[in-house]
Amino acid sequence: MIRVPVTPDQLAELIQAHCPGWAVRAQARTDALVADDAVQDFPSLWSDVKYVYITIQKSKCVYCEKKLENQPIEHDVEHYRPKKKVVRWRIPRSIASLVTSIQQPPRGSEPGYRLLAYHPLNYAASCKICNTILKKNYFPIAGTRIVTSRDPASLTVERPLLPYPIGDLDEDPESLIEFYGLTPWARDGGFRHERALMAIAIFQLNNSRKRSGLFEDRARQIVTLHLALVTQSRGSSASVVRDAVRLVRYFTSDVAPHANCLRSYHRLYRADRPAAERIYRRAVKLLDSYTGRT
Numbered sequence: 001m002i003r004v005p006v007t008p009d010q011l012a013e014l015i016q017a018h019c020p021g022w023a024v025r026a027q028a029r030t031d032a033l034v035a036d037d038a039v040q041d042f043p044s045l046w047s048d049v050k051y052v053y054i055t056i057q058k059s060k061c062v063y064c065e066k067k068l069e070n071q072p073i074e075h076d077v078e079h080y081r082p083k084k085k086v087v088r089w090r091i092p093r094s095i096a097s098l099v100t101s102i103q104q105p106p107r108g109s110e111p112g113y114r115l116l117a118y119h120p121l122n123y124a125a126s127c128k129i130c131n132t133i134l135k136k137n138y139f140p141i142a143g144t145r146i147v148t149s150r151d152p153a154s155l156t157v158e159r160p161l162l163p164y165p166i167g168d169l170d171e172d173p174e175s176l177i178e179f180y181g182l183t184p185w186a187r188d189g190g191f192r193h194e195r196a197l198m199a200i201a202i203f204q205l206n207n208s209r210k211r212s213g214l215f216e217d218r219a220r221q222i223v224t225l226h227l228a229l230v231t232q233s234r235g236s237s238a239s240v241v242r243d244a245v246r247l248v249r250y251f252t253s254d255v256a257p258h259a260n261c262l263r264s265y266h267r268l269y270r271a272d273r274p275a276a277e278r279i280y281r282r283a284v285k286l287l288d289s290y291t292g293r294t
Contacts, residue, residue: 001063001173001199002260004124004166006056011120011167014056019048026118030150033114040084042117046077053077053125053166058255061127062165063135063203064214067257068127078126080164081113081152082137086145089138095201099194101142102161112137113147121152124166129211130203135162140198142191159191161198173199179264181279182208182218182286216290218261219283225251225262226280229269 006014015022026045033039050072053062059070068074088105116122126135142159149155153169164170176196177184184205186196200206208215228251231244251262269276 001065001163001165001177001205002254003168003172003174004057004062005254006167008121008167011052011056014052015049015120018052022048026120029118030115033117034150040114042083042114045118046079046123047072049120049123050075050077050125053123056166057125060257061130062124063126063130063199064205064211065258065260066127066214066217074127075125076128076131078124078131078135079113079117080122080124080139080162081116081155081160082139083112083114083117085109085112085137086139087137089140089202092201095197098197099161101159101191101194102140102198103142103145104140109137110145111147113149115148115150116152119150119152121164121167121169124164134203138202142194161195162202163195163199171195174260174263177205177260179218179261180268181265181282182215182222182261184261214258215286218258219286221251221256221258221262222265222283223280223287225265226269226276226283229266 012023022045029043029045054068054070054072054075059068060066061068061075062078086105087109088107091099091102113122140161142161143157146155146158152164156169160170163173163176165173171192176187176192177199178187179185184196184200186193186200188196204211205214225248228244228247232241232248248266250256252266253259256262265276265279268279
């Protein structure tokens with residue numbers, strides 16, 4: 001998970017360029033929801049702007065950083081704050097004693113954030129696993145839930161336990177989560193630690209069994225980055241070294257899949273070469289296991 005750098009004005013301009021008049025239609029739908037509390041109809045205007053989010057996210061899932069095809073069918077438009085209802089999430093025993101500030105529906109569900117159904121800063125492009133299977137209608141917070149606001153920027157007081165990576169309304173996810181090899185870790189203590197733990201748990205970013213594809217992708221990227229780093233320092237020719245430098249630049253850029261993982265590995269390689277070598281060998285062993293060899 002990394003920050004997607006875009007300002008509200010830039011996002012509005014991109015939406016207008018891609019789908020002229022969308023903001024006016026979205027405002028009209030929001031006004032209808034404000035005027036009548038009983039309205040629970042949400043025509044899917046967000047599908048019209050899906051490609052904007054695909055573009056600014058470099059065709060990656062906003063949560064797991066899996067690379068997706070640059071086609072709308074590969075992506076869901078995720079409502080960060082659920083529009084219809086908020087459902088209680090069952091906290092895994094592995095983190096239950098570590099996440100102490102969580103506020104959720106005592107049972108069943110609570111009303112959702114219907115007035116944010118058409119707000120661009122309540123959207124992100126997500127893979128179907130992260131959105132439909134894992135996040136669903138969960139939205140745990142540490143403060144008091146406020147479902148009557150029309151402005152996401154005013155809702156930091158809710159103290160959401162899931163980061164929102166689009167723009168700068170929230171903390172940079174890389175300040176909360178880093179990787180040691182293939183596995184994500186919560187960086188700091190206190191509330192920021194709890195946020196990282198919740199994001200990792202809800203999206204199962206550290207579950208090598210249920211999300212084996214993520215681990216295989218990360219291993220493949222780390223192996224390639226490692227070989228580029230080695231070549232960069234002791235390549236056979238100037239042109240080979242230049243190519244390696246370009247590869248390192250790509251794999252540590254926002255466009256690369258699993259950029260947080262790869263940037264963490266790059267830092268480790270520079271700080272502790274033997275530890276990085278051990279992770280590299282584990283990654284090679286994991287990839288080799290998929291071929292049936294030992």
